[in-house]
Amino acid sequence: EEYLGFVARLILHVREM
Structure with a gap:
């Protein structure tokens, strides 16, 4: 999901x- 992409970039x- 796009949520994982957002979290990965945040980390x-x-x-x-």
């Missing part, structure tokens, strides 16, 4: 911080 963004 990758947070890991960069």
Whole structure:
């Protein structure tokens, strides 16, 4: 689902911080 794509991008963004 698109939900998983949103979560995956959110996690990758947070890991960069």
